Structure formats: structure tokens, C-alpha cells
Amino acid sequence: MSDWEIRNVISPACDDAAYIREVAQTKRALELWTMEPGFRSAFLAAPAETLAACGLSVDAFAVKVLCDPETAMAYREKPPEALPRAARRYRAFLREKIEGRERMAREDCVPAHPAFRAWRLRQRNRCWVELGKRNESLIHVPLTFELDLGCSVGCPFCGVMAPRHQKVCRYDEDAALWKGILAFAKETIGDAAGHATCYYATEPLDNPDYEKFVDDFFDVFGIVPQMTSAASMRNPERTRAYLTESLKKNRRVHRFSVLSLDILHRIFETFTPEELLCVELLPQFAEAPGNMFASAGRARKNAAVHVETAEDGNTIACISGFIVNMAEKSVRLITPCGSSEERPTGEILVAKERFTDLEDFRRVLVSMIDRYMLPELPKDQPLCLRPGISFEKMAEGIAFSHAKTLRLKFLGTDDLPAGLYHDVLDKLRAGGRSAYDVVGELMEERDAFPAHVLFILKKFEQAGLFLEPYETPGPSSS
Numbered sequence: 487m488s489d490w491e492i493r494n495v496i497s498p499a500c501d502d503a504a505y506i507r508e509v510a511q512t513k514r515a516l517e518l519w520t521m522e523p524g525f526r527s528a529f530l531a532a533p534a535e536t537l538a539a540c541g542l543s544v545d546a547f548a549v550k551v552l553c554d555p556e557t558a559m560a561y562r563e564k565p566p567e568a569l570p571r572a573a574r575r576y577r578a579f580l581r582e583k584i585e586g587r588e589r590m591a592r593e594d595c596v597p598a599h600p601a602f603r604a605w606r607l608r609q610r611n612r613c614w615v616e617l618g619k620r621n622e623s624l625i626h627v628p629l630t631f632e633l634d635l636g637c638s639v640g641c642p643f644c645g646v647m648a649p650r651h652q653k654v655c656r657y658d659e660d661a662a663l664w665k666g667i668l669a670f671a672k673e674t675i676g677d678a679a680g681h682a683t684c685y686y687a688t689e690p691l692d693n694p695d696y697e698k699f700v701d702d703f704f705d706v707f708g709i710v711p712q713m714t715s716a717a718s719m720r721n722p723e724r725t726r727a728y729l730t731e732s733l734k735k736n737r738r739v740h741r742f743s744v745l746s747l748d749i750l751h752r753i754f755e756t757f758t759p760e761e762l763l764c765v766e767l768l769p770q771f772a773e774a775p776g777n778m779f780a781s782a783g784r785a786r787k788n789a790a791v792h793v794e795t796a797e798d799g800n801t802i803a804c805i806s807g808f809i810v811n812m813a814e815k816s817v818r819l820i821t822p823c824g825s826s827e828e829r830p831t832g833e834i835l836v837a838k839e840r841f842t843d844l845e846d847f848r849r850v851l852v853s854m855i856d857r858y859m860l861p862e863l864p865k866d867q868p869l870c871l872r873p874g875i876s877f878e879k880m881a882e883g884i885a886f887s888h889a890k891t892l893r894l895k896f897l898g899t900d901d902l903p904a905g906l907y908h909d910v911l912d913k914l915r916a917g918g919r920s921a922y923d924v925v926g927e928l929m930e931e932r933d934a935f936p937a938h939v940l941f942i943l944k945k946f947e948q949a950g951l952f953l954e955p956y957e958t959p960g961p962s963s964s
């Protein structure tokens with residue numbers, strides 16, 4: 487390998503120790519920049535000396551190119567080869583993480599079950615319209631697990647408003663149920679279920695048996711679930727053992743929420759940069775220069791929390807699917823939306839039901855799929871355009887958007903001219919019409935081919951522009 491070659495360090499696993507050290511030390515330098523008060527000014531005054539004082543030997547100029555806006559700007563127009571080596575490698579590492587996330591959203595998390603697949607696609611596309619670029623970071627995982635009921639950490643910014651810690655699922659009591667649920671999830675949802683996490687509105691390390699549950703998960707899916715912990719320093723040896731073992735099986739990115747400057751210092755003292763190569767540190771304390779929260783959950787109303795924007799419409803919910811709570815024995819079906827007074831956590835809770843045993847779990851999961859996840863919207867029931875979306879007729883088709891988000895378009899073609907899109911839109915806006923009504927009326931009024939009209943309606947449907955039957959008032963709602 488040439489000294490300047492770029493490699494993947496997460497997957498497939500890279501075993502070049504010098505390469506890993508360079509990326510890991512660059513990462514640590516950037517963490518100091520975003521979280522350590524005073525580091526920025528010290529580094530800008532004496533870059534190499536400041537890094538050395540922090541135990542880092544990475545090229546100081548490369549760090550400057552990555553974090554100092556003025557230096558970064560000077561390199562913006564230059565070809566990538568002009569970047570210092572450590573900066574190129576660090577950027578490649580970031581790209582690798584982003585590509586991994588995009589692949590999960592686009593391919594890995596697509597359920598095998600056709601109706602679930604179609605429903606998730608509608609929700610993901612709806613979020614492009616409603617949430618805009620925020621949707622880039624939402625994977626729309628089809629399944630996730632909570633091993634406890636509630637969370638012991640009680641963060642004042644908690645985006646999912648986790649309740650206080652109330653109950654723990656113990657492995658010795660529920661191992662058979664757990665294994666059965668994992669097997670059924672794989673059978674029903676397919677490999678996409680292997681991208682579940684074993685936490686949501688919970689702290690994974692609250693559960694004393696977290697590692698045992700995760701071992702079974704690995705046996706079924708061959709994947710170690712991603713972990714985000716705000717309690718990484720509660721028992722550092724437990725954390726280290728978990729990281730070491732899990733990264734041996736499956737090198738992937740985990741995350742530590744850093745809740746105070748003291749915790750940051752303890753993390754840095756306890757773990758080498760190489761040990762944390764695959765752990766993102768999330769700055770979640772007031773003194774951190776890079777500290778910022780989504781305006782969702784408890785952060786919405788907490789004046790002491792520094793939110794990205796005071797406006798509603800944000801979310802950290804990244805699930806379009808099921809949350810199985812093993813402590814409460816419940817299943818929730820959720821999908822993201824912008825946070826609001828009505829939905830402060832930025833989640834649409836479609837349904838929630840308890841189960842008693844494995845057979846009952848199967849019943850609940852199957853009945854929720856059958857009831858709420860239609861493979862396509864019924865053709866004989868009125869179609870309702872989703873409120874809050876504005877449509878605009880253009881010469882070349884239709885544009886649609888939600889307040890302050892992306893403007894998306896359907897463009898006409900020779901077969902499907904813009905005028906047909908306009909006519910379909912007019913029928914839908916008039917309301918009360920089913921797909922069959924729209925087809926019949928446009929056949930009569932403009933001699934349109936039914937297949938063409940249905941094709942356009944299908945595009946609307948897949949874009950998530952219609953209310954789901956369970957969202958509409960009337961006999962079909964649940």
C-alpha cells in the first residue's frame with residue numbers, strides 16, 4: 487500500500503495499526519475541538535504543542551484543515567490530493583460512516599415482508615417531504631428492542647422523553663421468549679430485523695444482562711447491534727470488555743453520549759484514541775463548543791438546553807416499524823414526524839399492544855402488519871391528500887413541499903404529460919374520490935388511459951402523499 491492510499495477502516499476491518507492510529511488520533515483531536523473548552527484557542531496559537539500536550543502526535547496542519555474554518559476554506563477549491571494525508575484519511579473515514587448509514591436506510595433495513603416494505607417506503611418518502619434534509623440521518627429501522635422500561639439517566643434534553651427507570655427484563659427469566667422473538671422477527675421481517683438496536687427510550691447498560699441478550703442477537707443475525715450509551719463511565723471495565731468483544735465480532739460504529747466535561751475527561755483518560763475509533767462521542771453538555779440538540783422531546787421546552795432551532799418540526803426518531811419492549815412485554819408501531827405540541831417526541835404512535843408470551847407476540851406482530859401496513863392503499867376508498875403539503879402546478883409537472891423543507895417534483899413525460907398530473911391533482915384536491923373514481927372520471931372527461939392514471943396515483947401513494955387509512959376519519963380508520 488502506498489503511504490497515501492485511502493482504506494476502509496470500519497468494514498472490511500483494516501488491520502493496519504499505523505493507519506488506524508492516524509485516523510483515531512485525528513478523530514480525538516476533532517473531539518477536543520468540539521468538546522474541550524479552551525482547546526480551540528490553544529490549538530490555534532500553538533497547534534503542534536497543544537496536540538502533544540494532549541498526547542497526540544498526528545499532523546497538526548491536517549487537524550487545522552479539518553477544523554479551522556479559515557484553513558478549511560482555503561482548501562475547499564483544491565483537489566483532494568492537495569490535502570494533508572491525515573485529513574484525507576479522516577475524510578475517507580467519515581465518508582465510510584455516511585455511506586454505511588445511507589446503505590442501511592436504502593437497502594439493509596428494507597423488510598422482506600411486502601406489506602411492511604411498502605408501508606416503510608411510504609413513511610420514508612413522507613419524511614422527505616415533511617422533514618426535508620433531516621430525513622438523511624433517519625434510517626427508518628424496521629424493528630428495535632428495549633430491554634428495560636424507562637431509563638435511569640434522566641437527561642434534561644431527552645428527545646424521546648424516556649420515563650424514569652421502572653423495570654428490567656432479566657435474561658434468566660426470559661431467554662426462551664427472547665430467542666423466540668428474535669427468530670420470529672427474522673422469519674417475518676427478514677435480515678432487515680438484524681439492524682435493530684437493543685435500546686430506544688432506554689439506556690442499554692441499565693440492563694445487567696445486556697451482553698447476554700446481545701450474544702443471542704448475534705447468534706441469530708450475525709450482527710452486533712449498534713449501542714448508544716450515556717452510561718459508558720458507570721463501569722468502565724464493563725464498557726471496555728463489551729467494546730473489545732463486540733468489535734472483534736463485528737466492527738461497526740457505537741456511540742457514547744458525553745453528559746459532562748468531567749465524563750469527557752474520564753473517557754479520554756480511560757480509552758485510547760484507537761479504542762474509540764469506532765465510538766462516536768456525542769457532546770451533550772453545556773460547556774462543549776459543539777453542543778447542540780434537536781428540538782424534540784424534553785429539549786423542546788427546556789430553556790437551558792441549546793437546540794439547533796427553537797422551531798418545532800425536528801425529531802430523533804429513526805424507526806419506521808416496531809419497538810418491542812421486553813420488560814413491559816409490549817409492541818409499539820411508530821414512524822417519525824416533526825415534533826409538535828401534539829407529538830413532542832417527533833413520533834407518530836400508530837399502535838401499541840401488550841403480549842403475554844411468544845405465541846401472543848406473534849399474534850400481535852402479525853395483526854399489526856395486517857391492520858396497519860397495507861401493501862397498497864385501497865382503490866375503492868376515498869384518497870385524502872396529507873394536510874400541510876402544498877402543491878404547485880408547473881408547466882413541466884407538479885411540485886410539492888412542506889413548510890421550509892424540500893421542494894420535490896413529479897415531471898410529465900410524452901406518455902404522462904404534465905396536464906394529466908394536473909388533472910389528477912385537481913380530482914384529489916376536490917376530495918372524496920377513490921382511485922377508481924379518479925380513473926373513471928378522467929377516462930370520461932379526457933379519454934385518459936386507466937393505467938396512466940393509476941400509475942400517477944401510485945406515484946403519489948409511494949411518495950407518502952396520502953393519509954394512511956388508519957389516519958383518516960371514517961369506517962376504515964382504527
Ligand code: SF4
Pocket residue numbers: 637638639640641643644645646647648686687688689716
Ligand atoms: S437521552 Fe438516552 S440516556 Fe438520556 S434519558 Fe433519554 S434515553 Fe435515557
